[in-house]
Amino acid sequence: MLLDTNSPLYWQESYANGRIPWDLGHPTPTFARLAASGGYPPGEMIVLGAGRGHDARLFARHGFAVTAVDFAPHAADAMRELNDPAHPVQIVQKDIFELDGEKWNGRFDYLLEYTCFCAIDPARRGDYAALAAHLLKPGGLYIGLAFPIGKRPGGPPFVVQPDAVIELLTEHGFKLQHREFPHDSVPSRQNIEELIILKRQSRI
Numbered sequence: 001m002l003l004d005t006n007s008p009l010y011w012q013e014s015y016a017n018g019r020i021p022w023d024l025g026h027p028t029p030t031f032a033r034l035a036a037s038g039g040y041p042p043g044e045m046i047v048l049g050a051g052r053g054h055d056a057r058l059f060a061r062h063g064f065a066v067t068a069v070d071f072a073p074h075a076a077d078a079m080r081e082l083n084d085p086a087h088p089v090q091i092v093q094k095d096i097f098e099l100d101g102e103k104w105n106g107r108f109d110y111l112l113e114y115t116c117f118c119a120i121d122p123a124r125r126g127d128y129a130a131l132a133a134h135l136l137k138p139g140g141l142y143i144g145l146a147f148p149i150g151k152r153p154g155g156p157p158f159v160v161q162p163d164a165v166i167e168l169l170t171e172h173g174f175k176l177q178h179r180e181f182p183h184d185s186v187p188s189r190q191n192i193e194e195l196i197i198l199k200r201q202s203r204i
């Protein structure tokens, strides 16, 4: 049976079969560098499509109040199991596109993105950018690794072009603060991911 990537069942099946090539088994070194840099004061952070939560737990350990969202039951269960009571992450098992609303909007200082944007149906990228703008406070930061950069058709992962992601977010009220090809990407992702950091402007 062909499953739709918009469905948690698609992702659940990947987890159940142990087909999770995106999972590094540890936080990405680039986010570890940012978290330790002191350049980003702890605040409220949301991680979209958090998977097993390695990056979410990293920022929680650095004092951030982290909410990690994933709609695959297996991912949410893994995050519950791996959660550290000393630095707990709030785990939300939900479709990110159902987050819009009073409880969530304007609540976060940071939105962390890694391989969720490339997991969703490309037709929903505009919805994703609008969601990011709604979730963040004015002045809040979108911190993302745009991955995988490329041209091949199909997915997931659906390829990204960092310039296009930046343009889309700019259309939704963001301003680019920083971009770089990280020197500390894991070897298999060197030069096919770009760190992009954008600030939500006060008016959207």
Ligand SMILES: C[S@@+](CC[C@H](N)C(=O)[O-])C[C@H]1O[C@@H](n2cnc3c(N)ncnc32)[C@H](O)[C@@H]1O
Residues within 6 Å of the ligand: 005, 006, 008, 011, 012, 022, 023, 024, 048, 049, 050, 051, 052, 053, 069, 070, 071, 072, 075, 094, 095, 096, 097, 114, 115, 116, 119, 120
């Ligand atoms: C490629 S994996 C990345 C997981 C994690 N960010 C990582 O880097 O290890 C994409 C994750 O996004 C989740 N996901 C995809 N679409 C989603 C949606 N609409 N709402 C919530 N989670 C979603 C999947 O269940 C999966 O765990």
